[in-house]
Amino acid sequence: MLIIRHAQMDTLGGAMREWSIGLFVEYVEERFPVKVKALGPTEAWNTVRRAIVRAESYGMQSVEEIRGFLDLWFQFGPEFDTRQDAEGAFDALEDPDLAADVRLSLIAARLETAAANRTTKSID
């Protein structure tokens, strides 16, 4: 599995970093074509760059982890991680007990369960 460490990125220099951002832009273009198109190429690039920096601040280093974070970013909107959601799904991002990939896995599981409960428990 490919791991991109921040320090390595710095060592490799700006060109390498821009290249990797491009790969992540391609990834979100495939996953969220309407949203990315609406942003336009420059803003999409800047958004992905911001999201990567934020993902790295949570200790996410691998391509898989950053992709997972981008999925959440584009699904729930920028700065989703700083919003207080009632279900507390994103609290896991800062959980020091969990590895970065486990945090993402747990967030996905929480969102899935909360959505299912919203459907089954909405009639009181």
Place this chain on the structure above:
Amino acid sequence: MYPKTKSSDPVVGCGKKSEQQKQTGDILVEVRIYCTADPKRKPVTGINVELKKDDANAGKGSTDSKGRVTFSGLDPGSYSVGLKIGPSLARLYDVDPPPPAQTKSVVGNKTTAYAFELRYYRIAFSVTYPDGKLAQKVDYELRLKKITGAQQTLDKDWSSYKTGSTTAEDYSEDYVPKGRYQLRLKAVSDVQLSKPQVTIGEAVDLSAEATGFDDGTAGSFEIFDARNLAKSMYSISANTAANALKASWTPDQSQLGSLKSGWIVAQAKVSSAQAFSPELKVVTKTEYDLVDKAGNNLDGRLLFHFSGGDQVDADAAGGKAQVLVPWNQTLTRIQVPDQRNSRVELQTDSGVQKFVQT
């Protein structure tokens, strides 16, 4: 600490693993609780979790203080995770229907998360006055219905769950057992007198709603000067019955000896609960003899003026008029409304007081 699968060995590259080195995966199960009124999820300790692979037991665990349990070193494959909730926890959490088991694929070198949510029960209430303000110091009793299976609910089917007194904040309690609750407010309200004013010597019925008290609980109606609520002038004992406090009162002069304002209020009291009636005017029924200049009895409508500024209409018949005289007020003059310039004056003839039309 949970497994950090990539924390110290970041670059795997494309190296080929040895066939003997089997890759195993981990499972992280998390159980959190919430309620409708407070959707913020909280971890829950001590929930039993069962792990199954191909319908066979693959592990058991209990959630820790973070609501989590981990299963490590699992062969890749499909794993089902379910919660095992016994009767005692089933009373605290909404498990009807029980949360379904979740099945996910576990792969090597990864931690697969399973998240569960349970809804817990909460009670909340507030007691407010008609204007919306919170009513404080109202005694209450929360009662929980015992599980009897009886068709009809009798008073003995309820057991006291909690008693207390309302404060400046709404009452709420989390994690209460599932069940049917009854809130009994030990409150007195809606104090009424059966007449619009109190007449000395005439009986008047007093009543108030008194909820939450057992029948036969002692209470009272305290009669106050409406402008002086510091000390009751008179007390009438009563007992609660069918959520009401009732009494009959025939006021006399001696009971209201300290009344200055001419207006009273009745306070209904049971234990520490109390409420006041609206203000009521106190009057005395007085009969006046009325004659004209020639000594003939006066008839017809008259208007009586009193020292406090009150005016009272009364009909004279056969030279007599019964007038409801406001408390502690003296008659100042009498008008004959139909005869603009005519007045009735008090005259004393041989020691006998008479009102004579002039």
